[in-house]
Amino acid sequence: MSTHTGPLAGIRVIDITLTVMGPYCTQILADLGADVIKVEAEAGDTSRHVLPARSAALGGMFVNMNRGKRSIVLDLKRDAGKAALQRLVESADVFVHTLRPQAIERLGFSYDALRAISPRLIYANLYGFGRNGPYAAFPAYDDVIQAAIGLAMLQANLQDGTPSYVATALADKVTGLHGVYAILAALFARERGAGGQELEIPMFETMVSFLLTEHIAGAVFDPPLSAPVYPRMVSRQRRPYPTRDGYLAVLVYNDGQWLRFFEAIGHPAWSRDARFASMSSRSAHIDALYEHLAVTLAERDTAEWLVLLRQADIPVMALATTQDLFDDPHLDAVGFWQRLDTADGPVRFPGPPVHFSATPSAIRRSAPALDEHGVAILREIGFSDAEIDKIRSRGPNPGGKS
Known part of the structure; x- marks a missing residue:
């Protein structure tokens, strides 16, 4: 399981992300061969608990989005947990988080703080709104972004005038994909001598750009020649x-x-x-x-x-249903579905959709149980058993706030 052959083999990613956007981004990096270390709080990623699940804290959505990763629990409000994460960063190529700007700053893991530890680090911020605008402190989830960018109102044109959301976590996944390409481009630039750098991938700005690709229409001109709407897409006759x-x-x-x-x-x-x-x-x-x-x-x-x-x-x-996809003859012929036997029983994944002739991507393991690899990871980066016991202790926080 430790022998990675994908195009990102040898790249280590520290993943401090939750729910969909960040985990989807790092899932792709794991499929491409990166060693993705998922750092979780004691309660774990919230999506662990989204049903259905075969076992506690391993819901189906979580299992798919966190396949191929390793899990470690660290209390980042404690000095020992902070020290462990800092040591992990020393060994890492990429750091990805989905906390709001003020929250990551309070924890002490801003880009400036981590750049001092590892100048070669690629540091990716994935959050709701760019930190230099008035919305920066607002919380954001997919539905909120679909509403804010005008997508829910565009959907109203297709129905009875009632706004609606697209039936998938579109903003989360599109932003996660932008995170992937930004990280890969930064790694490529680093190989050419640019060194480490900070990336900002905000959902709102990303989705405005994505939505207006075609919908900008005549509004691309100044003065505008039309409203920013592509008529074919909002025709009520455009339907199955x-x-x-x-x-x-x-x-x-x-x-x-x-x-x-x-x-x-x-x-x-x-x-x-x-x-x-x-x-x-x-x-x-x-x-x-x-x-x-x-x-x-x-x-x-x-x-x-x-x-x-x-x-x-x-x-x-x-027209197909999502259930039909599991018996689709084309998906079967191209080997799309990948099955793994796990301690939690057999699982079936939608495989990586892109193919590399020389460095194939793959699903190398199922999603980790909470803290499944914690001790092994700490040993890898040089902590002694006594230090590991201290890091994993739930007692008072010496020298800091508990």
Whole structure:
């Protein structure tokens, strides 16, 4: 288990993160071969306790997001716990936390404090809002960010005018992915001689950038040519289309696809309709176009449409549930699902989705039990058994606040 072969083999990551955003970021680093040491308080990461679970403090969501990591419990409010973390930092390449700026400062583990210990350290702040703005001290979770960036209001356009959240922790995961690429870029820059550095990956700013990729539309110009909304994305007609016996997802986009699509569905004359003849005109009349699609697709069964539209090379899929993914023939053929036998019983993971020909990523172990590797990690970084007993003691805090 200690022989890592991924592209990050030999990189050590200190992970002081909770819930989804930070653990997802460091999960990817672990899959890529990094030795990720998850530093937890005595109660453990809060997501440990999100059900369902086979055993206490090993809920399914936690098990997936913390696979491949090692766990150590340190009380960072005590001198001995602080000293242990400082020693860990000396051995580390990357430090990742999800505390608000004022909280990490109070603990004594700001970038300036840790840079004095390890100048080569890549230090990543993942939190709600950039520390130089008026929102810096606000707590933030995924739903709050979806609301603050305008996403919940965009969703209102698709329904009855009621705002709603996307049914996944989108802000957490997108920000976690930005954390991954920022850390990798900083490690690359360090290899080129730039040394260590501090990274700031705030959810709010990250998600505003992400959302406005296409929705900025005409607002990219000054003065604006339109509201910052991409009309196709908020059309109420943009939805899974009912067929005669189910639903179908069809996305016809460019000119060639539309020509083939109109032929395939038996309406070639639509390509000569001024409203639908070009990308610009289709964009201006997207609701009318999608209404035509909805009426037409309701005339045949799902299986018939899949054959017909795939013959025309049109992007199309039948609707699936999350349960369907576990029996998906494509995922099975590419070896997507990975199974491990653990002390807690067999587990099944969605495997790393990217592949490396020379340095393959892998899931090397399941998620750790709380403090499963604590003693071993402390020994690795040179603490004696007597010192370890002191670090792990729950008694008074000599020389400091208890």
